[in-house]
Amino acid sequence: MRLPRVLIAAILVLLVIDVVTSEKLRKYKKFKHPRKSTTTTSTTTESETLTLEEEDEDDDGEKVQTIVDPCLKKHCSAGRICQSNDDGEAECVCIETCPEEVDPRRKVCTNQNTTWGSDCEVYRMRCWCDKGSDKCEDDSMKHLHIEYYGECREMPECSDEEMDDFPRRMRDWLFNIMRDMADRDELTPHYKALEREAENNQTRRWANAAIWKWCDLDGEPHDRRVSRHELFPIRAPLMALEHCIAPFLNNCDENDDHKITLKEWGKCLQVDPDEMEDRCEEVRGE
Numbered sequence: 001m002r003l004p005r006v007l008i009a010a011i012l013v014l015l016v017i018d019v020v021t022s023e024k025l026r027k028y029k030k031f032k033h034p035r036k037s038t039t040t041t042s043t044t045t046e047s048e049t050l051t052l053e054e055e056d057e058d059d060d061g062e063k064v065q066t067i068v069d070p071c072l073k074k075h076c077s078a079g080r081i082c083q084s085n086d087d088g089e090a091e092c093v094c095i096e097t098c099p100e101e102v103d104p105r106r107k108v109c110t111n112q113n114t115t116w117g118s119d120c121e122v123y124r125m126r127c128w129c130d131k132g133s134d135k136c137e138d139d140s141m142k143h144l145h146i147e148y149y150g151e152c153r154e155m156p157e158c159s160d161e162e163m164d165d166f167p168r169r170m171r172d173w174l175f176n177i178m179r180d181m182a183d184r185d186e187l188t189p190h191y192k193a194l195e196r197e198a199e200n201n202q203t204r205r206w207a208n209a210a211i212w213k214w215c216d217l218d219g220e221p222h223d224r225r226v227s228r229h230e231l232f233p234i235r236a237p238l239m240a241l242e243h244c245i246a247p248f249l250n251n252c253d254e255n256d257d258h259k260i261t262l263k264e265w266g267k268c269l270q271v272d273p274d275e276m277e278d279r280c281e282e283v284r285g286e
Contacts, residue, residue, distance in 0.1 A: 075220045078229075079123025094127035095120070109152035111145050111228065122146055126229070143258050145229035147246060148239035158244035166248050167270040174269075175209035190281040191215075207266070207275035214265045215280035224278065225259040 071082035076092035085091050098120035101107075106118050116122050126144045129136035158166075175198065181187050182195040191212050198208040217226045217233065231249050238245045252260050252268035260268075266276035 077123075077220060079120070079125075079127040094131060094133065095124055098124055105150065107149070107151050108146045109148055109150060111143075111147055112140075113152050115151045119146055143228065145227075146232050146236060148236045155239070155243050155246070158247050162244050163247065166244050167268065170248065171206045171209065171269055171271070174213050175205055178209045178212050187212075188281060194279065204275065206269065206271050208279075210266055210269050210271050211262070211276065211279050214260075214262055218280070222280070224280075225261055226265070227260075228253070228258050231260075 070084050070090040074082045074090035076082050079095060080092040081095050082090050083093050098118055101118045108116050108119050108122060110122060122144055125141050129142040178195050182192050194208040194212055198205045214226060217230050219230050235245055235249055252264055254264050262276055262278055266273055
């Protein structure tokens with residue numbers, strides 16, 4: 001009878017070990033693996049991934065550690081990437097290396113009428129100058145921005161007559177773009193409501209289109225001012241077709257502080273100032 005008892009005891013021990021091992025494996029699977037930090041460029045390195053640990057409770061109320069990337073909710077502007085500092089906090093730093101471009105179409109012309117190899121190089125230089133880096137070539141490059149894609153070329157002069165008529169043409173263009181995007185369901189419900197209001201109320205036609213585009217251009221951080229480089233999405237594509245777009249947008253910055261307020265934007269487009277109210281989408285959480 002002693003042999004069966006030994007076998008039974010051995011089986012019980014194996015069952016206990018199996019239960020303990022399964023429990024440990026279950027808890028181990030609750031750990032989340034580290035994820036790479038989010039960046040605004042396609043260039044990433046291993047040093048960009050840094051994680052923090054937070055305590056959480058499992059289904060049984062026991063404490064487990066969860067791996068959290070501090071850069072997941074951090075937004076960095078062009079020319080910067082997110083990294084964790086010595087305190088484990090997310091911060092935006094200037095990118096060190098830009099991809100080598102061989103396609104001449106990737107070249108850009110800046111507001112200083114200088115040709116650069118790529119937009120990445122422009123954004124990186126501006127970041128270096130913003131942070132006071134020794135790599136900054138000149139302090140004036142804090143305000144460096146892209147005028148258009150391609151090598152710099154001579155642009156025709158914008159006549160007084162063309163400049164006088166440009167606000168009207170710009171208003172028409174903005175409204176038509178807004179209406180087309182609404183018809184294709186490419187606007188958020190908030191801005192689609194502004195477009196429908198403009199359709200039904202002619203007095204809001206120009207104002208709503210102007211407000212929508214100003215809000216759209218005001219990127220991270222949403223500071224209710226549009227910088228010169230934030231005008232790039234409407235400046236660069238139009239330069240080849242509308243040679244007056246550059247002087248027009250430059251004139252919008254009335255006090256020459258490199259920022260365009262909603263009031264300046266409305267005045268530039270010759271919209272009634274009483275209609276230029278801040279109606280940016282509330283989903284921004286402001």
